[in-house]
Each structure stands twice: as structure tokens, then as C-alpha cells.
Amino acid sequence: MIYLTLLQRRTEEMVRGFVALLPNLAIAILILVVTWFLAKFAVKIADRLTAHTHMRESLKQLVETLVRLAIWVAGIMIAATVVMPGMTPASLFAGLGIGAVAIGFAFQDIFENFLAGVLIMLREKMHINDIIEVDGIRGRVERINLRETYIRQLTGELTLLPNSMLFKNPVQILTDQTLRRDELLVGVSYDTDLAQAMSVIRSAFEGLEHVAADKPVGIYAREFNASSIDFLVQWWTDAAPRDMRETRTEVLLSIKDKLDAAGIEIPFPYLTHTFKEPLPLTRVTAPQIED
Template sequence: MNYIAVLQERVLQMARGFVAILPNIGIALLILFLTWFLARFAVRIADRLTAHTHLRESLKQLVETLVRVGIWIAGIMIAATVVMPGLTPASLFAGVGIGAVAIGFAFQDIFENFLAGVLIMVREKMHIGDIIEVEGIRGRVERINLRETFIRQLTGELTLLPNSMLFKNPVRILTDQTLRRDELVVGVGYDADLKQAMDLIRSAFDGLEGIAPDKPIGIYAREFGASSIDLLVQWWTAAAPRDQRETRTDVLLAIKAKLDGAGIEIPFPYLTHTFKEPLPLRRAAVLPTDQ
């Protein structure tokens, strides 16, 4: 048997088959191009339709993503049946099912983040623009997609968190409510009149901006400290971290001014140091000099 002739015949058959299928490949590429154009057009239509609804921004992004993915799946399936005419929709779905199982094991983390992203977008308690804290990362939610969530930290850095991390771990939503309670511990001396000190601290909030007027100011005796009686002061302010920092500064300055004006001291703990006896000095040995 002439193996070289058989090999040449096989190569020629493959070349003829490739040339014969070139029109189908061209049509499939055209279908993919139309799919790309149709997906962009459909996303714009979906964006306009959802713009007039009361859907959350995350749900709008979910609708756009599902529309784009659905159109691309349909376009790829049509292109595949054009390139391989013997491929039927039933066999294609069967192959996709078998392949999905194998791909699922290989890309388990990717699919986990995909499903977590869908559930996060449907979740009602977290929105675009909320300030959250998860696993020590605190920042504003800028965008949520099917793979990861974009968190702009309060220091300016952009952090990409896998959606599974947000779905599995506790998430603190700091701006879920418009107001948050803040507190400060103020220590006064043992010789101070506690009733007077508490009245002065309460009066320090008069006229301060950023304090919720319809929420009570709480002042409670906390404990007997080492050098002072500690008072717990609580108030309500805007939920944004920057508003809290600014209001906390104003409250601290106002309380300090009120107590200083009344001659009430804010003591600090006495510092105790433990001194060790110095080591005895050793006399340096006098070495004879060379003559």
C-alpha cells in the first residue's frame, strides 16, 4: 500500500471539503456579525424601556445582561447549524448539556460568581450607590455585573470583589437608612457635679448642624474609670461616613468648650512607669601603652 498516496488523497479531500464549506462559514460569520449588532440594539431598547420604570439600577443591569446573553446564545446556535448542516437543535442541546456538566466542574468558581451575581442583583437590600463593608473592605458600590462587584473605597481605590464573596459573607450596608447613631465617651473628674456635666453636654448640641432634630440625645453614666467617671453620649446624624466624621468633630469641640467654660476637667489616666535599677558601671580596664 502506498501510504503517501493515501495521505495525499485524504489531504485533498479535506481541502475540497473546506473549500465546499467556505460559503457556510461566510454565512455563519455574517450571522455572528448580525448577532453582535442585534445584541447592541436590543440592549439599547431594554435600557430605554427600563429607564421609565422604578426598577433598581442593579435589576436594570441584570435585564440588559440577560438580553445580551440570550441573543448571543441564539446567534451562536444558528451559526453552528449553518456551518454543520447535520447538526440539529436536539443534538445541539444535548451536546450543550453534556458540555455544561464538564465545564461546570472546570469553571466552578466562575459559575458560582455568576449565580451569586444574579442573586445579588435581585436582592432588595443593596443598591448602586450604597456604602457597604465586607471582610474589612468599606466603600461605595459603583457597579454590579455577573462576575464581580466594583467597590470604590472611601480612600479612593477601586476594589473588585467576586460576587460569591458578597453572597457568602455578612455585608454591612451603612447607608440602608438615612440616619445612623453615633456615640462618644466623655470622662469627667470625680469632683465634678455629674448632673451639671450632663446638662452642659446636652446643651452643647444646641445649634449644631447635622444632628437629627427629631431623635433624642442620649447621655448615660457608663462606668467608674481609673481617673474619671465615663459618660456615654449618643446622637443621630446622616448615615454617610463623611457626615458622621464631620458631625463627630463638631460635637467633640462643642462638648470640650462647654466643659472648659464651666471649669469641669476632662482628666486623663495617670501614666505609671516601671523603672529598673541601672546596672553597675564597670570600670574600663587601663591597658599599658606601648613605649
Template sequence: MNYMDTLEKELISMGEGLIASLPSLAIGVVILFATWVVGKIAVRITGRISARANLRESLQALIQTVTRVGVWVIGLMIAATVVLPGLDPSGLVAGLGLGTVAIGFAFQDIFENFLAGVLIMLRESMEIGDLIEVEGVMGKVEHISLRETHLRQLTNELTIMPNSMLFKNPVKILTDAHVRRDELMVGVSYDTDLDHALEVIRGALDGIEAIDTERPMSVFAWNYGASSVDFLVQWWSDARPRDRRETKSEVVRNIKKALDNAGIEIPFPYITHTFKEPVPLAQPAKEAAE
């Protein structure tokens, strides 16, 4: 057997087959290009329709992504049937089913994050722009994709979290409501008239405009501390972090000023040293010399 002749015949046959399939390949490339154009137009149209329907931003992103994936799946199936004439749509769908199962086992984490991303986008409770806390990470939701969520922390670091982490773990949404309750412990000395101190603290809150007056402000004599009687002060203010910090700063300043004006001491811990035996006191050097 002449191996070189056999190899030459095979190469010639492959070349002729490639040349014969060039028109189909060209048509397939045209179909892929058309798929890209149609996908762009379809995503733009669905984006405009979802925006006019006043859907949530995350839901708009989900609709656009599903539209893009659907257009590409159809385009790839059409291109495959053109390039490979012996491949019928039913066989292609069956092959895709088996391939999806195999890929699913190989890339389980990726598909888990994908499905979690879809479910997160369908949620109504969490939106882009919300301040959330999950697994000790607190930040503002900047972007939600089908695989990951971007959180901008209050210190301006960007944290990219897998969607499965947000789906499996409890998520604390800090800006779900426009107001939040804050609290502060204030201590006064034990010889203070507690009723008078309570009125002074409550009066210090009345002049703060940032406090939501439609909700109750509470001042309770709460605890016996090591060197003070502690009052628990509670109020409601804007849920945004910066507004909460500014409001709390004003609360602290006003309460301190009100207690000072009323002559009420905010005590600090007193330390008393006890010795079991008499402690000799050293005399000054001048007296010792005399």
C-alpha cells in the first residue's frame, strides 16, 4: 500500500470538500452577522418597552439578557443547519439537551450563579441603588448580572459577589424603607433626678429637624451602669448612611449641650485603689535633707 498516495488523495478530498462547503460557510457567517444585528435591535426594542412599562432596572436587564440569548440560540441553530446540511433541527435540539446536561455537571457553580441571578433580578425587594449587607459585607448595589453582583462599599471599595451567595444567605436591605430607627445610650450620675434628666434629654431632641417627627421618639431609663444610670434614646431619621451619621452627630451634640446647661453630669469611671498594707509615703528630698 502506497501511504503517500492515500494521504494525497485524502488531502485532495478534504480540500475539495472545503471548497464545496465555502458557500455554506459564507452563508453561515452572514447568518451570524445578521444574528448580531437582530440581537442588537431586539435588545434595544425590549429595553425601550420595559422602560416605558416602568419596570425595575434589574428586571429590565433580565429581559434584555434573555432576549439576547434567545436571538443567539436561534441564529446559531439556523447557521448550524446551513453549514451542516445533514443536521436537522430535532437532532440539534437533542444534542443540545445532552450537551447541556454534561456542561451542567462540569460547570455546576456557573449555572448555579446564573439561575440565582435570574431569581435575584425577579425579586421586588432588592433593587439597584439599595444599600445591603450580606455575610459581613455592606455596600450599595451598583450592578446585577446573571453571574455576579457588584457592591460598592461605604469606603468606596468594589466587592464582586457571586449571585449564589446573595441567594443562599440572609440579605439585610438597609434602604428598603426611607426611614430607620437609631438609638444611643446616655449616662448620668447616680445623684441626678432621673425624671428631670429624662425631660432634658427629650427636649434636646425636639429641635433637630432631621428627626422624623411623625414617628415616636423614645427616652427610657434603661440600665444601672458601673458609674452612671443609662438612658436609652431612640429616634427615626433618613435611612441613607450619611444622613443617619449627620443626624446622630447632631443628637449627641444637642444632648451634651442640654445636660451641661441643666448642670447634669455625664460621669466617667472612677478608679479607687485599695491596699492591704500601709503604703509608706516618700518625703520630698528637701525635707529629708533638713
């Protein structure tokens, strides 16, 4: 009976304490609701302020995220001090400091991606809509947040890459410049006048719309191949992969037409070894099976 009386007394005390805490809980919930509206309003203001600047899109997203995070941290701290009046901001920070090590080990990957996301957004390179290649994944950057980056691959699939992967691995930014150099191997037969062949190949670039006119076209004799003398042909075009593929097709067709019109042969490769006389056939007899 003594234990039951003690349990009843403790339960009544807890209920009375909870009832006494209800006004504080209501105020804390109201503070969190106000924090939500305030964070949304502050992000809109930050959006309008950054819209009139030449700030990169990734930096705009970083500013919005930091503004929202700062307001939510302040709102949660105020709500916590209302629910627990004995708690002060100093004691709250001390408690966070004590648990920081445990939280750090538990959420190591999350914090790593968070810090990598901040550093990626602060980079001057790799903007939104850039086409990049990292670890065999090639695509357009659609969005960068504090945890992952959205890459729309050239085949249409959406890939979510952890920011730590972009921060630790080499990243090729294919559209960092407006123009990229492309190249093609063109082989001509050994009985061709090489100077004439170079002149004909160069004339194939005249009038091509997507080849950069202010950049030189390079034509270099590269090597003696098995059935041809190869020229390395280089030109500049728009950096987007689709533009490069279209321009490469245009260049290849034009070179083929010009060489055909000049009577210059593009030889087929042939086998460099010759076959010797076939080995004589031998009769193969089945082994005799003894009774």
C-alpha cells in the first residue's frame, strides 16, 4: 500500500506539473509557428536583395539556406527557454558542446556533406547549368544544396551526388569556356599528294556555321598507318556536348565530300599479315576399344 500511495502521489505531481507547463508549451508552439513564417518571409527578402546583384545562383541558394537556418536556430532556442525556464542560452550552448562529439560521430557523413556543400557553393567555378563530369557521371548541374547536388545526365536520368564526392574527386567542367576544341583523324592513301590533301581538308571548313571562325583550324600529319597516312584535324566549336556532336557530324560529312570531289581516296584498313599455305589435313581415327 505504501508503494501504491507513493506511485499515486508521483503521478499526481507529474500531471500537475504537465498542466502547469501547458501555457509554456502553447507559447513555445506559437513561437515555432512565428519562426516558420519569419523564416519564409526572410528568405523572400533575401531573394529580392540577391536578385539585384550579380551573385551566382549557388551563392544565392547558400544565402537563403543560412538565413533560414539562423532564424530556425534562434526560434528553437527561444522556444526551449520558454518550456524550460531554468535553461539559458549559455547552458544550451554548453549542452550542445557536450553532445557535439557524439553527434559528430553519429552524423559524420551528414556534416561532411554539409561542409562540402558550403565550400562548393563558395567556389567560383561550377555554376548551375554547367555540364560536368565526375567519377564517370556526366550531366548538367540542376541544383546544389547543403547535402547533395542534382545532376541531370545527358541521357535524361537524374543523379543525386553527395557533395563530399564532388569535393574530394576531380571534377571536369565541360562548359567552363564557351568554346571547346574537337579533333578527328583523317587517313589518305600513300599515293596522295599530301600538300593537296591538307589544302582540300582545310577547304572543307569553309562556310561551316558551327565551327568558330576566329579560331584556327589545325591540320597535322600524324603518322604512317598500315594502309594510310593519317592527319590530325582540330577545330573549335560550342562547348555543349550536343553542339560538339552536331558539329563533328557536319565536319566529317564536309571532309568526305571534299576528298571525294578531289579524287583522294580514304583507304580501308587491311590485314598486315599474310596467310601461309594451309596445313595438310590429317586423318583422325577413333581409338580402338578393346573387348
